Amino acid sequence: MAPFAGYDMPITYPTGAIEEHLVTRRSVGLFDIDHMGQLEISGAGADAFVSRMVTAKVSDLVPPMARYSLLLDEKGGVIDDLFVYRLPQSWWIVVNASNRAKDFEWFKAHAPEDVAVVDRSDDTYMIAVQGPRAIELIDKVANMAVSSIQRFNWGNISIDGVPVLFGRTGYTGEDGGELFFPAAEAQHVWELLLAKGEALSIETRPIGLAARDSLRFEAGMPLHGHEISTEINPIEAGFKWACDFEKEFIGKEALLAIIDKGVSRKLVGIEVFGGVPREGYEVTSPDGKAIGHCVAGMFCPTVKKYAANAFVLPDYAKVGTEASVVIRGQPRKAVVVKRPLYLPAYRR
Amino acid sequence: MAIDKNARYLESHEYAKPEGGNFVIGISDHAQAELGDVVFVELPAVGKTIAKGATFGTIESVKAASDLYMPVSGTVVEVNEAVKNDPALVNKDCFGAGWLIKVAPSNPAEFDSLLDASAYGKAIGEE
Numbered sequence: 001m002a003p004f005a006g007y008d009m010p011i012t013y014p015t016g017a018i019e020e021h022l023v024t025r026r027s028v029g030l031f032d033i034d035h036m037g038q039l040e041i042s043g044a045g046a047d048a049f050v051s052r053m054v055t056a057k058v059s060d061l062v063p064p065m066a067r068y069s070l071l072l073d074e075k076g077g078v079i080d081d082l083f084v085y086r087l088p089q090s091w092w093i094v095v096n097a098s099n100r101a102k103d104f105e106w107f108k109a110h111a112p113e114d115v116a117v118v119d120r121s122d123d124t125y126m127i128a129v130q131g132p133r134a135i136e137l138i139d140k141v142a143n144m145a146v147s148s149i150q151r152f153n154w155g156n157i158s159i160d161g162v163p164v165l166f167g168r169t170g171y172t173g174e175d176g177g178e179l180f181f182p183a184a185e186a187q188h189v190w191e192l193l194l195a196k197g198e199a200l201s202i203e204t205r206p207i208g209l210a211a212r213d214s215l216r217f218e219a220g221m222p223l224h225g226h227e228i229s230t231e232i233n234p235i236e237a238g239f240k241w242a243c244d245f246e247k248e249f250i251g252k253e254a255l256l257a258i259i260d261k262g263v264s265r266k267l268v269g270i271e272v273f274g275g276v277p278r279e280g281y282e283v284t285s286p287d288g289k290a291i292g293h294c295v296a297g298m299f300c301p302t303v304k305k306y307a308a309n310a311f312v313l314p315d316y317a318k319v320g321t322e323a324s325v326v327i328r329g330q331p332r333k334a335v336v337v338k339r340p341l342y343l344p345a346y347r348r
Numbered sequence: 349m350a351i352d353k354n355a356r357y358l359e360s361h362e363y364a365k366p367e368g369g370n371f372v373i374g375i376s377d378h379a380q381a382e383l384g385d386v387v388f389v390e391l392p393a394v395g396k397t398i399a400k401g402a403t404f405g406t407i408e409s410v411k412a413a414s415d416l417y418m419p420v421s422g423t424v425v426e427v428n429e430a431v432k433n434d435p436a437l438v439n440k441d442c443f444g445a446g447w448l449i450k451v452a453p454s455n456p457a458e459f460d461s462l463l464d465a466s467a468y469g470k471a472i473g474e475e
Contacts, residue, residue: 012384012410016385017384018436210410214410274390275388275390275408276387276413298387306387306388327413328406328413
């Protein structure tokens with residue numbers, strides 16, 4: 001157990017980080033992610049407000065749609081990445097635990113008179129069920145077949161009498177979903193899923209933060225504070241696709257200026273030979289010139305590589321470029337590789 | 349926690365175990381449990397001579413990276429290639445299949461000054 005975003009959380013369960021990663025990719029992993037935040041935005045002006053606040057196009061969202069987006073400040077720095085659910089009467093915004101308070105204050109500060117912003121996090125429990133058999137498992141405990149809910153859509157379901165908002169999305173690159181339900185029912189739903197998995201011989205395990213990190217890393221998903229942050233803009237991090245330049249959004253002007261001027265660094269994937277690259281490790285050219293730094297790095301259990309995400313000078317960003325990563329004082333051979341290392345289910 | 353009684357230990361958790369005139373060197377059960385899942389091991393080349401207390405390689409887990417220290421001085425006569433390909437062997441069987449290197453000792457008496465199983469047990473807070 002270790003402190004994370006103000007909560008005491010398991011880095012691993014007794015299963016261990018590597019096995020927790022592998023079981024998620026072959027069967028079902030359960031993630032207690034209640035530390036994450038949920039904001040609800042409603043009111044006459046809500047649609048226009050949400051559109052102005054987040055980078056992604058949302059004007060086309062109708063229930064049961066949901067979409068990934070970024071939240072930027074005026075300088076184009078990333079305050080958070082989040083998921084926007086278009087509910088029938090409101091917008092349900094799912095945010096990172098570490099940014100929950102900041103995001104809430106940011107939305108509230110910008111909200112006009114006819115918009116209400118409410119923090120629903122304390123009353124809402126959130127768990128993720130991820131893996132190739134996740135949908136099969138949830139189908140067996142829910143009152144309806146979640147297999148009928150399309151990827152990135154949501155549905156209102158019931159699990160053993162508990163009302164659950166089910167979103168067919170996730171942070172692992174596997175199929176499955178994220179479940180939102182009344183906090184008082186946390187143990188009920190969690191234990192029910194584990195018991196049902198056992199009863200049906202669907203291998204189902206609780207997954208800790210270490211495996212959560214290696215799963216999202218392989219699948220090319222960012223972790224705020226690493227690949228994105230208030231000091232990083234979406235252009236240099238490769239998230240231009242999450243921005244709709246046909247509409248107004250906070251940070252748009254800054255991004256247009258950055259696109260015009262060109263970025264000074266680019267986020268790349270790097271495979272390393274001879275050690276484990278980690279956050280903060282320096283990247284150099286083959287002849288020893290400093291060209292960047294790693295923002296995340298690890299052994300990847302599914303693709304079986306030692307890899308890092310790093311910001312490097314644009315001249316060194318092309319796939320196939322040779323480089324070195326300095327690991328504990330020693331430069332180790334490295335090469336820029338294509339991201340993601342593991343193709344997420346929704347892209348297969 | 350398993351503490352192999354045939355081995356003797358450094359406080360830094362490396363062990364040496366006599367085997368026909370040579371010593372088998374690895375890390376203890378306590379060490380592998382503390383490290384967590386081992387994902388990378390770097391070992392020296394056969395033929396290298398390394399002094400007691402000097403580093404002979406690196407071991408990396410999901411959460412940490414550590415140098416490996418020689419419990420006795422000697423020349424490397426064998427390196428565990430299986431561990432280089434499957435670092436998890438160190439977690440599964442640190443005294444058996446998860447051994448790291450074998451050395452021909454230059455000063456076998458150094459073995460006697462290492463912590464025996466009982467003293468090592470005390471050092472890691474067990475008995």
